[in-house]
Amino acid sequence: MEDSAAVAGRLWDEWLPRAVRQLIAEVLPGGEADARRLAVWLAGVHDIGKATPAFACQVEQLAQHMRDHGLEMRSQQAMGRDRLLARHGLAGQVLLGEWLEERHDWTARQTGQFTVVVGGHHGVPPEHGQINALDSHLELLRTPGRSRTLWRRVQEELLEACAAEFGVRGRFDAWRTVKLPQPVQVLLSALVIVSDWIASNPDLFPYFPQDVPRTSEERIAAAWRGLNLPGPWCPENPVGDVHELFASRFGLPSGAKVRPLQEAAFELARTMDSPGLMVIEGPMGEGKTEAALAAAEILAARSGAGGVFFALPTMATGNAMFPRLLDWLDRLPAPRGSRYSVLLAHSKAALNDDFTGLMDPKHQVAAVELDAPQKQREWRPSSRSRSAAAELVAHAWLRGRKKAMLSSFVAGTVDQLLFAGLKSRHLALRHLAVAGKVVVIDEAHAYDTYMSVYLDRVLSWLGAYRVPVVVLSATLPAGRRRELVEAYAGKVIDATAAAFDAVAQADDYPLLTAVTPGGSPVMRQPVASGRGVDVELERIEDDLDVLADRLEEELAGGGCVLVVRNTVRRVVETAGVLRRRFGDANVTVAHSCFIDVDRAAKDADLLQRFGPPGKTEDRPRRAHIVVASQVAEQSLDIDFDLLVTDLCPVDLLLQRMGRLHRHLRGGRGQTERPERLRTARCLVSGVDWAASVPEPVRGSVAVYGAYALLRSAAALLPHFEGAPGCPVRLPADISPLVQRAYRDGPDGPHNWADAMDNARLRHEKHRADQAERAATFRLAAAARPGRPLFGWVAAGVGDADDTRAGQAQVRDSRESLEVIVVQRRADGTLATVPWLGPDRKGRTRAGLALPTDQVPTTLAARTAASCGLRLPIQFSGAEVMDRAIAELEELSLPAWQEKSSYWLAGQLILPLDEDCRTHLAGFALRYSKTDGLEVTRV
Structure with missing residues (x-):
């Protein structure tokens, strides 16, 4: 006690x-x-x-x-x-x-x-x-x-x-x-x-401290020293103007100016009646991330928040954000000797070198030494820091799925935030974790109805805790904007109803919307930065030979093309045809069916070759084509001369357009691009455009639904029919296109009406089903004051975590299988795959022996764990999944299931032969470093 x-x-x-x-x-x-x-x-x-x-x-x-x-x-x-x-x-x-x-x-x-x-x-x-x-x-x-x-x-x-x-x-x-x-x-x-967990730790509070009598004060002082828990962030309201803040926090290049959107967010954070919710809508590449972090610093100082949680849609976007968060933290002023706890929040964080580099050298808190004098801890900047004012640590005690989110600064998947709306064990800890932070939610348009049910409920609790929240999006439908604002503000009363109606009707862009708990929303309309791109749209027949012929014509003078397909299968098929025409070396493939380490290398390679001017010198001088799935839509700052894309929902299509002429190359005239490609053009395929009503390919319908695709086609119709005189003007046309595609009511030519109505009915039924299923385990809203929390998480899901099964609780996705890919040699022994490069310390990772009768070395086991692969949709059906699991479990190695085998225990191992092939559950699997996983039914 x-x-x-x-x-x-x-x-x-x-x-x-x-x-x-x-x-x-x-x-x-x-x-x-x-x-x-x-x-x-x-x-x-x-x-x-x-x-x-x-x-x-x-x-x-x-x-x-x-x-x-x-x-x-x-x-x-x-x-x-x-x-x-x-x-x-x-x-x-x-x-x-x-x-x-x-x-x-x-x-x-x-x-x-x-x-x-x-x-x-x-x-x-x-x-x-x-x-x-x-x-x-x-x-x-x-x-x-x-x-x-x-x-x-x-x-x-x-x-x-x-x-x-x-x-x-x-x-x-x-x-x-x-x-x-x-x-x-x-x-x-x-x-x-x-308090109970810390006090119950026998390393901190020995059961039998019998050497000499100790006072309570000595006992707790010794335990607290042993725990060495970093304190909260305590920022002061930054002084100076917006230009000084951005220069000191983000290292603006000489002559660079703060963009109007960033300045407006800065001022709004300073002048809101009290810290609340801020929705920032602005074009891709406009610096919304920096605007959010600047606003977070101000809102934290005003509210007393002790950290920041940056929530992103995927592990890949979380990994991309984490070093940016660390760079920002390195530049924050703090009292000398400050220590902040930092977390990368997703299931594979332990494989991220930026995160593991911050871990304490010990895996457990220090054992108590009652007689140890209180030493002043020597402070040193982190090795990755340029001008760090605080030491950043991934604290040993703050590990594990229930405690980790209590860290002060977190970048990770949005699932960690959505879990706060899921009735689950120890939910109170998740609420404490977010109640003391500023929460930033990126890519708010990326979450479907199922996820939005949880997000809206979480926002209502964040409003009850008065947590400052910053929501970011380039393509947010106005109706969704109102739902987010209402969820946070709470019950709308008659006196404020008109203001909420205005939120749903606003079509300004860029746009900032802010509201406090129980308050009335306000909006600000910053001017655009002046950077814009006119994109000419063109429909192209969905035929690979037609595409290859067209690209031969377009790339006669060189150039870099991005081809985005809606399914991995279409990526692989397209790449195969283009390689036969342009050569293997001139076609790059990027999609989600690569092992983790190859996927990370693929992203790094794309950034290195197609990133912003001044940050790369490897941009191909001759014609080059990247064929990618949706992985190219977000988080990667890559720039292409020409875009070919399957039809997709208009907000995502605009995201894809954000990779087209993203940067100036040779000034406004884009003179450093091939002459034929100095005008931004987007060719849209994946549709039978000759039909009376456009017919998207089956794979696209399976991913997005027919209604969203038809609404997108209808919204884009004037730009198709009017081209080249009616381009999509970015950013001016972003909001009008998104609002048109997502508004209620009919759209498109008269002869589309029946097809559109049928698709709409299926769409509405699907959304209602999503909302109903999501509500099953959704947390109730906060009840009136004084009502006890009895039954608060009754009929819940038990423990929530960020495994694939855990994510399925807050995402409407079929549970998928995750395997670790290794290679079986001709002599029957196992090894890590042979094409891996060295790690950051220069140690060899390729072909490391994986003994089957004992736990592999730490380097070999960690390397194998970094070769995780999510099997594609073919393995998501119940019957096929059960068969696949049964076959993989037959390959289980008892020696690898020991507790000492941290990296491999409990994992499913998929051995490939020396040709990188195998069979599983009636399918033939082939893997290559260049193309990823290919699956064919036997």
């Missing part, structure tokens, strides 16, 4: 962000002093349920010792399964409530909002049925008969001692009239859980 309370006090004083402390403090009559007392007291009493027969009977030797002192109890066997009705969290909730009612005249209605913190300290607040069941088995709390009074006396003595020791004895009268909002109950629950 004493240890947990002491840890809670230290966490309150040195770790909790100011915003979290303020939220709890403002509902208590004594302000922050009351809030600290309450947190420390709840942490102190959280295990009172262990002082019961149901708990104490578990170790017979100790139970007998208690019996010898008059505390009678039956054996664990005699109690049977009834004992589970009085798990110690629930038992503690009942005992604490009873004590408050009997000793301090509280009512049962008043106690629940406080005692639920005790009842839920193992991650799941009790349900009403569990409480009622225990009420009918009170013998589990106190053995009937002569020892009943003694049990009661022991329990009351402990509670009275806690009230006195932790300074709350005189506060119960004042707290009796308090109505704790549910967000405050959640934060207190999370703080107690963290």
Whole structure:
């Protein structure tokens, strides 16, 4: 009890962000002093349920010792399964409530909002049925008969001692009239859980510190030194103008200017009535990321947030964002000696060198040395830092799926944010993790109805916590903009309804929209930066020979072309034809079916060859074609002379256009591009354009649905029919095209009406089905203040994590198989694949031996783990998946399942022969470094 309370006090004083402390403090009559007392007291009493027969009977030797002192109890066997009705969290909730009612005249209605913190300290607040069941088995709390009074006396003595020791004895009268909002109950629950976990760590708090008597102060001081937990970010509101801030935080090149969108976001963050939600809509390449980070610094200083969470749609975008976040952190001013905890939040973060380079050298917190003097920790900038003001660490204690998000600065997949809206065990920790940060949500247009159900509910809780949120998008439909703003602001009242209507009708671009919890939205319309591209659209027949002929004509004088296909199969087929025409060396393939290490190398290669001017010298001088799937849509700053793309939803098509003439090459005239390609042109294929109603290819319909594709075609129709006199003007046409494609009502020529109506009905049915399925495990909105969290995550999913199975809980995607690709040599031994280059330390990774009778070396095991591959959709059907798993499990190696095999335990291994081929579940698989995985049915 004493240890947990002491840890809670230290966490309150040195770790909790100011915003979290303020939220709890403002509902208590004594302000922050009351809030600290309450947190420390709840942490102190959280295990009172262990002082019961149901708990104490578990170790017979100790139970007998208690019996010898008059505390009678039956054996664990005699109690049977009834004992589970009085798990110690629930038992503690009942005992604490009873004590408050009997000793301090509280009512049962008043106690629940406080005692639920005790009842839920193992991650799941009790349900009403569990409480009622225990009420009918009170013998589990106190053995009937002569020892009943003694049990009661022991329990009351402990509670009275806690009230006195932790300074709350005189506060119960004042707290009796308090109505704790549910967000405050959640934060207190999370703080107690963290305190319990730290105090229960025997490395920090040895069970038997018997050498010499120690005071409580010495014990907690030694444990806190051993934990060495980094404190929160405490930024000051930056002084100076926007140009000074951007120059110091982002290293603007000489002569570069802050763009109007960035300046407007900076000023809006400074002038909002209070920190709230800001939606930033602007063109691709306009610097929205920098605008979000600048706004985050201001909003954090104003709100008391202690960190930033940057949520992105995929692991690839998360990996791309992480070094940018670190660069920003390196430039932030901070008191000398500051340490911040940093996290890359996705399931393969341990394979990211930028992240692992920040890890503590030890895998566990330091063991306690009670006699060790308090040393001033020597500070050194990180090796990757240019001018770091704070040390950045991936702290050892803040690892694992339940604790990691408590790190101060996080870049990762949006799934980690959506999990905060999923009824799951230890959900309170996820809420504490986001309640103390500024949350940035990138690519907001990329989330479908299923994910949006969770996102909107999370936004409602973020509004309840008053968390500053920045939402970024280049192509956000106006209706979706309103949904995001309303979700955060809460219930719309008549007085503000018109302002929310205006949000849904605004067609300005760029556009900033801001709202505070319970407030009325405001909008700002910054001018465009002046950088624009006119893109001529043209329909092209979906025939590979026609495409090859056209590209031969276009590339006669050289040039770089991006061909984007909607399915991996179309990528591979297209690349095969173009290679026969242009040569293998002049065609590059990029899609999602590469092993992780090859995918990362592929992205790096694309950036190196097709990145911005001045950052690459390897741009092909002769004709070169990149054939890619959707991986080329976002996160990669790549620039091409000509674009060919399958028809897709218009917002995604515009994203693809953002890779066309993305940078100036030779000034406004683009004179450094081949003469024929100095005008930006986009050829749209993947459709039978000759049909009376355009017929997209089956693969595109399977990915996006017919309705979204037809709406896209209808919105683009004037630009097709008017070309070249009616180009798509970027960024001016981005918002009009998106709003037209996503607005309600008919669109397209009259003869499209029947096909469009049929597609719309299927689309609406699909969306309704998504929303209904997503709502099954969605967290309820915060209830009225004073209502306890009983049953808060009832009928939930259990534990949530960021594995493929975990992601399927917040994404409407079929569960897929992930395998680790290795090679089986002619002699039957296993090795890592032979084409891998050296790691960052220059160590060889290709062809490393993987012994089957023992755990491989750390380097070999980590290298193998970096060759993860997500099998394509052919393996997602239940029957095929079951067969594939059964075949892969036959290849399981017992030696690799040892706990010491961190990288390989529990993984499915896919061995390829020396020709990189194999068979699995009725399919032939072939892998190559250049083309990735090809799958054909046998």
